[in-house]
Amino acid sequence: QVQLVESGGGLVQAGGSLRLSCAASGSIFSVNFLGWYRQAPGKQRELVAAIISGGITNYADFVKGRFTISRDNAKNTLYLQMNSLKPEDTAVYYCKIVRGFSGYWGQGTQVTVSS
Numbered sequence: 001q002v003q004l005v006e007s008g009g010g011l012v013q014a015g016g017s018l019r020l021s022c023a024a025s026g027s028i029f030s031v032n033f034l035g036w037y038r039q040a041p042g043k044q045r046e047l048v049a050a051i052i053s054g055g056i057t058n059y060a061d062f063v064k065g066r067f068t069i070s071r072d073n074a075k076n077t078l079y080l081q082m083n084s085l086k087p088e089d090t091a092v093y094y095c096k097i098v099r100g101f102s103g104y105w106g107q108g109t110q111v112t113v114s115s
Contacts (some may be wrong), residue, residue, distance in 0.1 A: 001028050002100045002104045004095050010056050022078040022095030022106055029073045033098035036069060037095030038082045038091035038111075045094070049080060076114075084101070 003025040012018055020036065025048040028034060039056035049059045049069035057069055068081040078095055 002097060002099065002102075003087040004104055004106035006093065006095055006106040009087040009093060009110045009111045011114065012085055014113055015064050015084060015088055017081070017083045018085065018111060020082065020093055020095075020109060020111075023078075024076040024078070024097065026076065027073070028071060028076050028078065028097060029047065031097045031099045032070075033096070033103075034071060034078050035096050035098060036078070036087075037094045039108075040091040043091075047081070048093070051078075082111070085111075087113045087115045089113050 005023045006020060008018060008020040033052055034048060037045050038047045038048050039045040047060055048063055048068055051057050051069055051071060066084045070079045090113050092110050094108045095106045097104050
């Protein structure tokens with residue numbers, strides 16, 4: 001069992017930056033997948049960015065060039081650096097890891113971008 005705790009959300013003006021953190025209770029060194037998702041009110045949860053096996057990163061088109069996903073294996077922590085934030089980035093952001101055949105979610109952190 002892995003527990004994930006997100007932090008770093010908050011209220012920011014458009015054009016601002018935030019860095020989200022996702023601290024895992026165990027090692028993230030050998031997981032298959034690490035990702036950030038978001039869910040806005042009335043919308044489905046969507047993938048924002050991910051790190052897959054081999055260290056390959058993938059980004060949704062709507063965040064390319066603005067968001068950066070990274071990991072610190074020594075700290076068992078996943079990060080999402082978000083720059084040039086837009087009001088449409090407002091959502092609850094969740095981290096997820098997949099180890100073997102099991103997926104684990106964090107509780108989410110609210111990001112609100114004001115115009």
